[in-house]
Amino acid sequence: MITREKIEEIADSIRTTLGLTYPYDPEKATTLLNGTIKPISIDHKIDAAIKKNGEKGFIIYLNIDEPVLRKRFTVAHELGHLFLHMGYLNDKKKWDSISDDGFQDSAYFRMLDNYSQEENEANEFAASFLMPKTEFIEIAQQNLSHNQYSIKPIADYFNVSVSAAINRGKWLGIFAW
Numbered sequence: 253m254i255t256r257e258k259i260e261e262i263a264d265s266i267r268t269t270l271g272l273t274y275p276y277d278p279e280k281a282t283t284l285l286n287g288t289i290k291p292i293s294i295d296h297k298i299d300a301a302i303k304k305n306g307e308k309g310f311i312i313y314l315n316i317d318e319p320v321l322r323k324r325f326t327v328a329h330e331l332g333h334l335f336l337h338m339g340y341l342n343d344k345k346k347w348d349s350i351s352d353d354g355f356q357d358s359a360y361f362r363m364l365d366n367y368s369q370e371e372n373e374a375n376e377f378a379a380s381f382l383m384p385k386t387e388f389i390e391i392a393q394q395n396l397s398h399n400q401y402s403i404k405p406i407a408d409y410f411n412v413s414v415s416a417a418i419n420r421g422k423w424l425g426i427f428a429w
């Protein structure tokens with residue numbers, strides 16, 4: 253299991269290393285990391301998947317029919333698998349052990365309604381990547397009045413769905429469960 257703090261740290265270091273600034277764009281990150289996004293159609297019944305592409309690259313298969321906010325989160329989620337579970341650029345042994353056909357398939361679990369630990373970790377990575385901790389707390393403060401957070405403007409600021417912003421606030425211990 254990878255701790256929440258560690259996931260936060262990895263997401264921060266990737267944003268910083270790539271020189272990404274607000275608004276954080278996971279597709280741009282993918283390109284900078286030598287990855288490729290390939291569209292898949294809706295009849296695949298999955299949102300996305302990630303696959304190794306040679307020694308120095310990867311492919312994210314993305315359902316392009318999904319809404320924009322969801323696609324952003326999904327690509328960031330797949331990047332979570334890439335760094336946390338495939339070892340890309342941080343665990344050579346693990347990365348080398350993955351074959352070119354080695355899939356890390358999120359939506360498979362989603363379809364079975366079975367949220368595995370890896371799925372949770374990839375979701376936390378996506379949230380950390382799209383909504384950096386310090387900035388999230390700052391923006392949340394700006395949208396706090398009478399002890400009540402307005403979630404919509406926070407979600408809009410980070411270009412994520414309302415539910416993604418709520419989860420991030422909960423994981424950070426700012427919003428009540």
Ligand SMILES: [Zn+2]
Nearest residue numbers: 357358371374
């Ligand atoms: Zn996944």
